[in-house]
Amino acid sequence: MAALIRRPRPRAISLVGLGFVFLIGVWLLVNLLKDPERFFTVFLIGLTTGLVYALVALGYTLVYGILQLINFAHGDVFAFTGLLASTMILTVFDLTEQDSAGVIILGLLGTLVVVVAFGATLNSLIERVAYHRLLKAPRLALLITAVGMSFIVQNVALAIYDVNFRRVPELIPRSDVFSIGGVHYQWNKLSVVLITIPVLLLLTWLVRSTRQGKGMRATAQDPDAAAMVGIDVNRTISFTFALAGGLAGVGGLLFLLQFNIRYDSGFELGLIAFTAAVLGGIGNLSGAVLGAVVIGLIQAFNEGLAWATPGSDWTRSIIFGVLIAILVFRPQGILGEQVADRA
Amino acid sequence: MSEGTSTERPTRARHPSGGTFDFISGPWQRLPARVREWAPLAIVLAVAVLYPYIVGDLKSFATIGDFFPELDAAVYILVFTMMALGLNIVVGYSGLLDLGYVAFYAAGAYTAGWLASGQFQDVSFHFGSVGIQRDTQGIHVSVWLVLLIAGSFTAIVGILIGLPTLRLRGDYLAIVTLGFGEIIPQVVRNGDSFGGFNVTNGTFGINPIDSPGFGTTLNDAVGLPVNFQQSFDKFRLFYWGILVLLLITVFCSWRLRDSRLGRAWIAIREDETAAAAMGVPLMRTKTWAYAIGAFFGGVAGAYYASFKSGAFPSDFYFNISVFLLCMVILGGMGSIWGVLAGGIILSWLNIQGLAVIGDKFNDAAGTNFEIAKYQFGIYGTIIVLMMLFRPTGLIPERRHKRELEEGVHDETFFDVSH
Numbered sequence: 001m002a003a004l005i006r007r008p009r010p011r012a013i014s015l016v017g018l019g020f021v022f023l024i025g026v027w028l029l030v031n032l033l034k035d036p037e038r039f040f041t042v043f044l045i046g047l048t049t050g051l052v053y054a055l056v057a058l059g060y061t062l063v064y065g066i067l068q069l070i071n072f073a074h075g076d077v078f079a080f081t082g083l084l085a086s087t088m089i090l091t092v093f094d095l096t097e098q099d100s101a102g103v104i105i106l107g108l109l110g111t112l113v114v115v116v117a118f119g120a121t122l123n124s125l126i127e128r129v130a131y132h133r134l135l136k137a138p139r140l141a142l143l144i145t146a147v148g149m150s151f152i153v154q155n156v157a158l159a160i161y162d163v164n165f166r167r168v169p170e171l172i173p174r175s176d177v178f179s180i181g182g183v184h185y186q187w188n189k190l191s192v193v194l195i196t197i198p199v200l201l202l203l204t205w206l207v208r209s210t211r212q213g214k215g216m217r218a219t220a221q222d223p224d225a226a227a228m229v230g231i232d233v234n235r236t237i238s239f240t241f242a243l244a245g246g247l248a249g250v251g252g253l254l255f256l257l258q259f260n261i262r263y264d265s266g267f268e269l270g271l272i273a274f275t276a277a278v279l280g281g282i283g284n285l286s287g288a289v290l291g292a293v294v295i296g297l298i299q300a301f302n303e304g305l306a307w308a309t310p311g312s313d314w315t316r317s318i319i320f321g322v323l324i325a326i327l328v329f330r331p332q333g334i335l336g337e338q339v340a341d342r343a
Numbered sequence: 344m345s346e347g348t349s350t351e352r353p354t355r356a357r358h359p360s361g362g363t364f365d366f367i368s369g370p371w372q373r374l375p376a377r378v379r380e381w382a383p384l385a386i387v388l389a390v391a392v393l394y395p396y397i398v399g400d401l402k403s404f405a406t407i408g409d410f411f412p413e414l415d416a417a418v419y420i421l422v423f424t425m426m427a428l429g430l431n432i433v434v435g436y437s438g439l440l441d442l443g444y445v446a447f448y449a450a451g452a453y454t455a456g457w458l459a460s461g462q463f464q465d466v467s468f469h470f471g472s473v474g475i476q477r478d479t480q481g482i483h484v485s486v487w488l489v490l491l492i493a494g495s496f497t498a499i500v501g502i503l504i505g506l507p508t509l510r511l512r513g514d515y516l517a518i519v520t521l522g523f524g525e526i527i528p529q530v531v532r533n534g535d536s537f538g539g540f541n542v543t544n545g546t547f548g549i550n551p552i553d554s555p556g557f558g559t560t561l562n563d564a565v566g567l568p569v570n571f572q573q574s575f576d577k578f579r580l581f582y583w584g585i586l587v588l589l590l591i592t593v594f595c596s597w598r599l600r601d602s603r604l605g606r607a608w609i610a611i612r613e614d615e616t617a618a619a620a621m622g623v624p625l626m627r628t629k630t631w632a633y634a635i636g637a638f639f640g641g642v643a644g645a646y647y648a649s650f651k652s653g654a655f656p657s658d659f660y661f662n663i664s665v666f667l668l669c670m671v672i673l674g675g676m677g678s679i680w681g682v683l684a685g686g687i688i689l690s691w692l693n694i695q696g697l698a699v700i701g702d703k704f705n706d707a708a709g710t711n712f713e714i715a716k717y718q719f720g721i722y723g724t725i726i727v728l729m730m731l732f733r734p735t736g737l738i739p740e741r742r743h744k745r746e747l748e749e750g751v752h753d754e755t756f757f758d759v760s761h
Contacts, residue, residue, distance in 0.1 A: 070514050130727050140440055141730050143514055144672060147442070147665055148726030155720025267661070271525070274518060317529045320522035327515055328507040 017329035031305045037182040042304035043297065048189040050296020051196040052258070055251030056273035057280070057288040058203065059123075059244035065220040065283040066240045068139060072146040073126055075270015076153035077245055081119040082252030082261040083157055085111050086166040089256075097169050104171050108253070112195075115249035123245025124238045126153070135237075150267070157263040167260035192254050199250055200289060206243070207285065216240055220283065268316070272299075275323040281333025290334060295319060391586060395579040409699050414578035416694045421585040422647045423693075424686030427670035428592045428679070429639030434668065435677035435740070436605060437632035438612030439509070440517040443524025445663040447637040449531055450500045451644025452654040454493035456549030458484045459649065462541075473556035474570035486555035486649050490588075490642050497641025498634040505633035509626060524664050532656040543656070550653030555584060555646075572652060581650050588646060592639050596679050599635065608632050609677070662719055666693065669722045672729050675736025684737055689725075693718060 032039045056078050063071045089095050093107040130149050134142045172188040179185070207213040218226040219236045227233045255261060255269070276295040280287025298319065303312045310318065326333065371379065390397075394417065401411040412420060426448060433441045456462055459472065461481030469477060471485030484492070508519040535545030543549065554572030561567045571580040599605045607628045610618035619625050648654045666689065674685025701714035714721075729736065 068514070070518060130731070133731055137734070140438060140513060141734055143440060143517060144668070145727050145730040147668070148723040148730065151665065151719045151723025152727065155717050155723065158720070159717065271518075271521070275522075278515075278518070313533045314529070317526045320526050323522050324507065324519055327511055327519055331511065331515070 031307050034307050040183040042300045046297035046300025048192050050293035052254050053273050053276050054289040054292035055247045057276040057292040059248050060274050061277040061288040062240050062244045069142050073149035073153050075266035076150050077123050078248040078252050079266030080157045081115045081249040082256045083161045085115045085253040085256050089168045115253050116246040119245035119249030120242035124241040127241040165260040165262045279326050281335040284335050287335035412695050414582050418581050419694045420690040421589050422643050423690035425589045425592050425643040426640050427667050427682050427686035429636045430667045431671050431682045433632050433636035437608040441520045442517050442664050443520035444667050445659050446524045446527040447497045447640030448644040449527050449659040450497040451493040451641030452648035454496045455489050455645035455648040456654040458482050458489045459553035462549045473558045490645050493645035494638040494642040498638040501633040501637030505630045509629045528659040548655030552648050552652050669726050675739045678738050678740035681736045681738035
């Protein structure tokens with residue numbers, strides 16, 4: 001992968017970019033001063049949504065780091081796991097709001113294990129079936145195949161779950177954890193943080209400290225050299241896909257608990273998550289989390305703030321606008337691309 | 344032109360890069376070379392031109408009759424095939440993956456909506472419009488002219504999208520075009536009050552849009568139809584209209600490919616670094632690919648809007664982009680005959696084929712399976728299978744064959760460094 005040639009950009013362009021950032025800052029400040037309560041409530045919503053996006057964004061960034069492939073099917077794997085989670089909760093465990101806390105927690109943990117296993121299996125299966133033969137082919141072929149796989153996964157989900165939105169009862173109460181001066185934070189939001197943070201720590205440990213994680217990083221830097229020092233590159237690739245799928249599974253369950261989901265929800269969410277990965281610097285794990293939180297905040301601010309906001313009609317345009325702006329002004333993302341020096 | 348599937352194959356030998364007729368022997372071989380070269384094309388063309396006259400008879404056949412498209416479906420098929428040819432310039436010739444081609448379709452359709460309808464009630468501007476009362480409010484420019492304007496406007500949109508994005512690596516380019524393909528429909532959907540000014544009429548879309556035609560003067564002089572939409576032969580006229588546009592597109596694709604610009608595109612696709620070293624200006628060449636590819640999408644979009652007499656935001660969604668990409672891949676990236684075949688097959692499947700096949704299957708098996716519901720799953724499967732087993736497409740382009748089948752470019756092929 002050739003690094004982006006970092007030509008000295010014309011000053012005008014960076015000034016325009018800085019101008020944008022400055023205007024956004026002013027806009028946020030005015031909103032904060034006008035209605036601080038609302039600002040912080042929206043901020044917490046954005047933070048929580050951002051963490052769910054982070055789980056999906058990490059899947060993109062992991063796979064991109066290894067194969068330089070935008071795995072379009074990833075968003076659909078995420079939606080599929082969410083749908084499976086709805087089956088587990090509604091049919092297999094048959095959880096309702098009336099169940100005791102212990103039953104709900106056990107049921108949700110059971111669901112979590114199942115969907116993580118399912119996401120991991122599905123994602124590495126996709127790699128085996130569709131991408132594996134094309135690893136030596138031009139990247140265009142791989143990318144097009146990923147687009148095709150996205151539709152296949154989506155339609156399998158459609159065949160099983162039909163077109164209806166699925167939602168689950170409010171298993172985690174929406175009562176307040178804390179309420180400071182009119183800023184409320186509910187248990188169902190906190191639960192997202194409580195699940196996401198350990199998962200992220202686990203992932204960091206896995207990538208930083210385990211043998212397999214070191215293998216992943218080596219493969220991302222140079223697959224040929226990695227193979228030469230005895231790393232099983234194929235297994236590492238499978239493992240990466242499984243890891244990404246597992247994270248998507250966690251994300252799918254958390255998303256289902258907050259919102260509703262259907263067979264094609266993964267398309268838009270996948271794009272949002274990918275934008276987050278690019279925003280943070282694709283291939284960079286902490287970047288993906290940071291980018292996802294920023295995107296979550298952008299979405300929440302856009303939909304929730306009162307002063308001069310375009311509103312939810314424009315969310316998609318704004319997120320893609322951010323993506324395009326990032327690619328134009330700072331293609332390496334906020335934290336930079338870690339694998340960029342692979343020539 | 345739905346018979347394309349069966350007739351496309353012989354025409355393959357007409358490919359200027361020179362195939363052979365080794366699979367046809369006997370009397371055919373004894374015909375003069377010139378006849379052999381042009382006969383398949385002439386037959387395809389004759390059938391295509393005469394299709395409106397024979398469609399009635401074709402459809403009266405038992406069983407297989409159902410598979411022939413009606414004329415309105417044929418218009419749809421040709422419109423989308425024309426867009427696929429436009430996309431082929433971007434993806435097939437230049438190797439730039441564009442996942443937002445639907446934006447160009449939308450731009451073309453809405454240009455027609457702005458310049459040939461009553462959308463802007465505050466003004467009254469007529470220029471060569473047909474079948475419109477002189478005192479009707481709105482902008483009414485002749486649709487023929489609108490087609491050109493729509494193409495040019497869309498080409499400008501293509502350039503605007505291209506300028507910031509073409510410097511990016513190939514996969515980033517794909518995602519950014521996808522982003523534009525999502526933004527433009529949303530802008531269109533929300534565009535009913537930009538500062539209080541109704542630009543796109545929001546979710547209701549713009550309709551009615553004027554119809555093409557030749558006006559009363561030409562009608563009196565040589566009998567050309569006054570107005571397609573109000574004509575008794577409406578579908579025939581629209582069919583011939585799009586057939587002419589498609590032929591122009593094919594001609595341009597063919598001439599462009601062998602032009603200096605076309606060779607530069609293919610050079611960039613094959614090896615960007617080498618092309619740059621040989622003096623091909625990368626940005627300019629790629630921007631031209633975008634502009635010209637967009638041009639045909641815009642013209643096709645405007646024509647289709649005029650045919651449907653409306654432009655609606657619900658028509659423009661991501662799946663259309665993938666659908667068009669699928670046509671190019673199925674047929675063979677960079678191959679004109681391939682994309683024609685791929686476009687005709689897939690748009691036929693989409694408008695009619697899947698439904699008919701589903702009905703036949705359900706009648707025969709006594710099931711109730713909605714095959715059309717899974718259309719995009721089917722297209723996705725086609726994409727994956729083609730990529731895995733025949734990446735060069737049904738009718739491969741000769742130059743592309745080498746690169747995709749032998750993998751002569753492992754990575755550099757699609758890396759963009761500028």
